[in-house]
Amino acid sequence: MTTVVFTHGTGVREPHLTGLLAQVTEGLAEAAPDVQLVAYRWGEQYGASLAAAGASIPDGPGAGAGRGAEGPGDPGDEAEEWARLYDDPTAELALAAAGATAAATPPGTAFPDERVRALLLELAAKGEERADRMGPGLAQAAAQLARSPLLAPAAEALDAETLSWTLARALTAAVVAAAIEADAPVQGAGDARDAAVAALAARLGAAPAGTGRGPVLRMAAKPVVRLGSRYAVRRRRALTDAAHPAAGDILKYLARGEPMRQGLRDLVTSLEPPVVLLGHSLGGIIALDTLISGPPAGVELLVTVGSQGPFLYETGALPSLAHPDALPAHVPPWLNLYDRRDLLGYAAEPLFPGRATDIPTDSRQPFPVAHSAYWSDRAVYRAIGDLLP
Numbered sequence: 001m002t003t004v005v006f007t008h009g010t011g012v013r014e015p016h017l018t019g020l021l022a023q024v025t026e027g028l029a030e031a032a033p034d035v036q037l038v039a040y041r042w043g044e045q046y047g048a049s050l051a052a053a054g055a056s057i058p059d060g061p062g063a064g065a066g067r068g069a070e071g072p073g074d075p076g077d078e079a080e081e082w083a084r085l086y087d088d089p090t091a092e093l094a095l096a097a098a099g100a101t102a103a104a105t106p107p108g109t110a111f112p113d114e115r116v117r118a119l120l121l122e123l124a125a126k127g128e129e130r131a132d133r134m135g136p137g138l139a140q141a142a143a144q145l146a147r148s149p150l151l152a153p154a155a156e157a158l159d160a161e162t163l164s165w166t167l168a169r170a171l172t173a174a175v176v177a178a179a180i181e182a183d184a185p186v187q188g189a190g191d192a193r194d195a196a197v198a199a200l201a202a203r204l205g206a207a208p209a210g211t212g213r214g215p216v217l218r219m220a221a222k223p224v225v226r227l228g229s230r231y232a233v234r235r236r237r238a239l240t241d242a243a244h245p246a247a248g249d250i251l252k253y254l255a256r257g258e259p260m261r262q263g264l265r266d267l268v269t270s271l272e273p274p275v276v277l278l279g280h281s282l283g284g285i286i287a288l289d290t291l292i293s294g295p296p297a298g299v300e301l302l303v304t305v306g307s308q309g310p311f312l313y314e315t316g317a318l319p320s321l322a323h324p325d326a327l328p329a330h331v332p333p334w335l336n337l338y339d340r341r342d343l344l345g346y347a348a349e350p351l352f353p354g355r356a357t358d359i360p361t362d363s364r365q366p367f368p369v370a371h372s373a374y375w376s377d378r379a380v381y382r383a384i385g386d387l388l389p
Contacts, residue, residue, distance in 0.1 A: 001036055003035070004037050005039075006039050006040065007042065007264065007278065008043060010249040013043055020375065032385040048252045085223055089171075115205065116163060120151075137178040161205075169197055176193065250282055257319055261286060269297070280304075284307025285309045295330050301333055302332055305374050305380065307346065310336070313351060333355075335384065336356050338358065339360070339362060340360050341367050342370040343368075345370075
C-alpha cells in the first residue's frame with residue numbers, strides 16, 4: 001500500500017491541522033482509495049514560537065511612560081494621517097468637497113478656485129525647479145490637481161488659507177507616494193516633509209508659517225484625515241501573535257532547518273515503501289530539501305503544492321541546492337502544482353526540465369485564499385492520484 005506523507009505549510013497548528021488533514025484524507029480517498037495518509041507534524045516540535053513571550057515587540061506610540069512613549073499630539077498621530085494621504089493624496093480635498101454647498105457667484109467675481117488653480121498651473125510649469133529635495137513628480141502632481149474636479153467644490157468649502165495648506169499637503173503626499181512606489185532607497189523624514197508643505201503652502205497663497213518644527217508649522221502641516229494603522233500599531237503584540245507562526249516558521253527553517261528535515265527522514269524510514277512526499281507551501285520546501293540533501297529510502301514521488309521551492313532555488317536561498325546546480329539524480333519524479341492566482345506558488349519545470357512536471361490549477365479564488373484553496377479542489381487530487389505508485 002502506498003503511503004502519502006503530508007507535510008503542512010507555514011503557521012499551521014492545532015486545531016486547524018486536524019481539519020486540514022481530514023480534508024486531505026477525504027480528497028485523496030476519492031482519487032486513490034488504496035492510499036494511506038500520514039502527517040508530518042513538524043510545526044508542533046520544530047515550528048517557530050516567541051520564546052521570550054514577545055519581549056522583542058516594542059510598545060507603540062503613546063504607550064505610556066518609558067521607551068517609545070509620546071504625549072498628546074505626538075508624531076504617531078500625524079504618521080497615521082499621512083499614511084492615508086500617501087495612499088490617496090486627494091483625500092482631504094475630497095473631504096472638503098463633500099462638505100461644499102452650492103452658492104451663486106456674483107457677476108464679475110472671480111471663482112473661488114481661480115487664483116489657486118493658476119498657482120497650481122505655474123507649479124506645473126516650473127515644479128521640478130522648485131521641488132528642491134522633495135524629488136521628482138511635483139510638476140505632474142500640480143498639473144493633476146489643477147485639473148481635478150474636486151478643486152472647485154473644495155475651494156467653495158474652505159477659506160483661502162486652509163485651501164492652500166490642503167493643496168500643499170496633497171502635493172507633498174503625491175511626491176512622497178511616487179517615491180515610495182519607485183522604491184527610492186532614501187525617504188525623507190517628517191521634518192523635511194513638513195518644511196516642503198510649508199514652502200508649497202506659501203507658494204499657493206498661505207501666510208508664511210516660518211521654518212523649523214514649531215507648533216504653528218506642526219498644526220498647519222498636520223492632515224485631518226484618519227487611518228486605522230495607529231490602531232494596528234497599538235495592537236502590534238496581538239498582530240504579531242497571530243502572524244509570527246507563519247513568518248517565523250519560514251525564517252527559522254531557512255536558518256535552522258536541519259532538525260525539520262531530519263524529522264521527515266526519520267518518519268519516512270519508519271514506513272513501508274512505496275512512499276510519496278506531499279508538501280504544501282513551506283512543507284513542499286522541506287520535502288524537496290530533504291530529498292536533495294539526504295534522501296530516505298523508499299520515496300518514489302515528490303508532490304509540491306503552492307510551494308516556493310523553485311523560487312528559493314532560483315534566488316540562491318534554497319538550503320540544499322543553488323542555481324544553476326542540477327537536481328541530483330537520486331531525487332524521484334517531481335509533480336509541482338500551483339494555482340495561477342496563488343502568488344506563493346511557483347513553477348518548477350522551467351528550472352528542472354525533464355525532472356519536474358508542473359500542473360497549473362484554478363480554484364477561482366483570489367489571493368491569499370488561493371494559497372489555501374488547493375485542498376478543496378478535486379483537480380488537485382486527480383492530478384496526484386494519476387501519478388501515485
